[in-house]
Amino acid sequence: xxxxxxxxxxxxxxxxxxxxxxxxxxxxxxxxxxxxxxxxxxxxxxxxxxxxxxxxxxxxxxxxxxxxxxxxxxxxxxxxxxxxxxxxxxxxxxxxxxxxxxxxxxxxxxxxxxxxxxxxxxxxxxxxxxxxxxxxxxxxxxxxxxxxxxxxxxxxxxxxxxxxxxxxxxxxxxxxxxxxxxxxxxxxxxxxxxxxxxxxxxxxxxxxxxxxxxxxxxxxxxxxxx
Amino acid sequence: xxxxxxxxxxxxxxxxxxxxxxxxxxxxxxxxxxxxxxxxxxxxxxxxxxxxxxxxxxxxxxxxxxxxxxxxxxxxxxxxxxxxxxxxxxxxxxxxxxxxxxxxxxxxxxxxxxxxxxxxxxxxxxxxxxxxxxxxxxxxxxxxxxxxxxxxxxxxxxxxxxxxxxxxxxxxxxxxxxxxxxxxxxxxxxxxxxxxxxxxxxxxxxxxxxxxxxxxxxxxxxxxxxx
Numbered sequence: 001x002x003x004x005x006x007x008x009x010x011x012x013x014x015x016x017x018x019x020x021x022x023x024x025x026x027x028x029x030x031x032x033x034x035x036x037x038x039x040x041x042x043x044x045x046x047x048x049x050x051x052x053x054x055x056x057x058x059x060x061x062x063x064x065x066x067x068x069x070x071x072x073x074x075x076x077x078x079x080x081x082x083x084x085x086x087x088x089x090x091x092x093x094x095x096x097x098x099x100x101x102x103x104x105x106x107x108x109x110x111x112x113x114x115x116x117x118x119x120x121x122x123x124x125x126x127x128x129x130x131x132x133x134x135x136x137x138x139x140x141x142x143x144x145x146x147x148x149x150x151x152x153x154x155x156x157x158x159x160x161x162x163x164x165x166x167x168x169x170x171x172x173x174x175x176x177x178x179x180x181x182x183x184x185x186x187x188x189x190x191x192x193x194x195x196x197x198x199x200x201x202x203x204x205x206x207x208x209x210x211x212x213x214x215x216x217x218x219x220x221x222x223x224x225x226x
Numbered sequence: 227x228x229x230x231x232x233x234x235x236x237x238x239x240x241x242x243x244x245x246x247x248x249x250x251x252x253x254x255x256x257x258x259x260x261x262x263x264x265x266x267x268x269x270x271x272x273x274x275x276x277x278x279x280x281x282x283x284x285x286x287x288x289x290x291x292x293x294x295x296x297x298x299x300x301x302x303x304x305x306x307x308x309x310x311x312x313x314x315x316x317x318x319x320x321x322x323x324x325x326x327x328x329x330x331x332x333x334x335x336x337x338x339x340x341x342x343x344x345x346x347x348x349x350x351x352x353x354x355x356x357x358x359x360x361x362x363x364x365x366x367x368x369x370x371x372x373x374x375x376x377x378x379x380x381x382x383x384x385x386x387x388x389x390x391x392x393x394x395x396x397x398x399x400x401x402x403x404x405x406x407x408x409x410x411x412x413x414x415x416x417x418x419x420x421x422x423x424x425x426x427x428x429x430x431x432x433x434x435x436x437x438x439x440x441x442x443x444x445x446x447x448x449x450x451x452x453x
Contacts, residue, residue, distance in 0.1 A: 012298040028312040042323040
């Protein structure tokens with residue numbers, strides 16, 4: 001007869017183990033789907049408000065906006081849920097086009113930095129930007145939104161196109177602090193060079209690709225809501 | 227084993243308060259230090275992370291305790307992780323619904339609550355062995371203790387690193403912020419200082435008690451008369 005010490009404890013059957021895991025997974029699934037369904041419209045509304053706030057910040061004269069999606073070299077009217085490269089056209093209260101807001105992103109010091117920048121078609125300038133997502137180092141990388149000297153670069157950052165209107169006439173570049181000579185150069189923040197460079201790279205990449213499409217479709221954008 | 231031995235200890239105030247100070251998860255047990263160092267660069271971030279952790283801790287411990295008699299030992303860790311991951315996903319959606327700005331500031335640390343050893347540790351060491359009410363009360367105490375530690379770190383770091391508290395300017399504009407305090411090394415420095423202070427106070431209390439005990443035994447008096 002075996003003693004309690006060397007008795008093998010009774011093991012639960014595989015069915016019981018599977019049933020336990022399946023039940024817990026089912027409860028988990030139900031809870032997650034319920035909360036997801038409940039919060040989905042609220043999150044979508046928050047995202048819409050955040051995008052709208054950013055658009056009106058980079059295009060201060062805009063009172064209304066329309067969303068377009070880039071389809072090769074054409075722009076097609078869309079909404080915020082459309083998947084693809086979106087650009088936002090801002091209009092004043094008389095439905096005149098006051099500028100275009102475009103997304104851009106590049107690797108910063110910690111992670112990808114995402115911004116929305118404003119482009120004014122009348123003087124071919126980038127006229128400001130707003131950071132949509134950034135986990136840059138507080139006190140250093142975050143200076144791109146507070147440093148007055150850096151923000152002064154965007155009063156009118158030259159983004160003119162070349163003659164065939166296929167790319168920028170001059171690539172946007174970030175230069176060392178205090179060495180800016182041209183209107184298409186960005187004067188970096190001393191001590192935040194990596195994030196400053198990231199802003200220059202993302203603006204150049206996005207502008208080289210999307211501004212020719214915007215300029216080609218200016219008539220469509222100007223018609224807007226009319 | 228007698229029936230009395232099997233009987234669970236009653237629910238006392240100590241179950242709740244232990245987690246807040248005597249067994250504080252950060253200052254005493256040194257659990258869940260990843261978010262403690264990462265998100266405590268401001269009081270608001272600390273509070274948000276603390277509240278999210280309380281929610282996950284209380285809900286997961288409640289469910290683990292409620293299901294403790296049905297979960298076979300062989301699949302308990304898998305089950306606990308599913309339960310914890312569920313509540314973390316819920317908290318993730320809820321924070322996005324409350325404030326996208328806060329969600330962006332907390333970054334990946336909300337999702338990382340899944341692997342916070344404090345939560346799995348309490349599920350395994352406490353909730354799986356105790357009644358529903360005791361588990362919830364203990365989790366609430368532990369969660370508040372965790373939040374208290376986060377806010378203690380966040381307060382010092384925001385004050386010295388930005389001259390502000392909860393976004394309000396405390397020091398004059400002439401104050402040059404100690405930027406290092408809101409950077410990762412600041413987390414280690416402030417945590418070290420708090421641990422030093424708390425351990426010093428604890429040691430002083432212990433040595434006072436020893437001295438009183440010695441004095442009591444010399445004077446042939448029962449030590450209880452001093453307490």
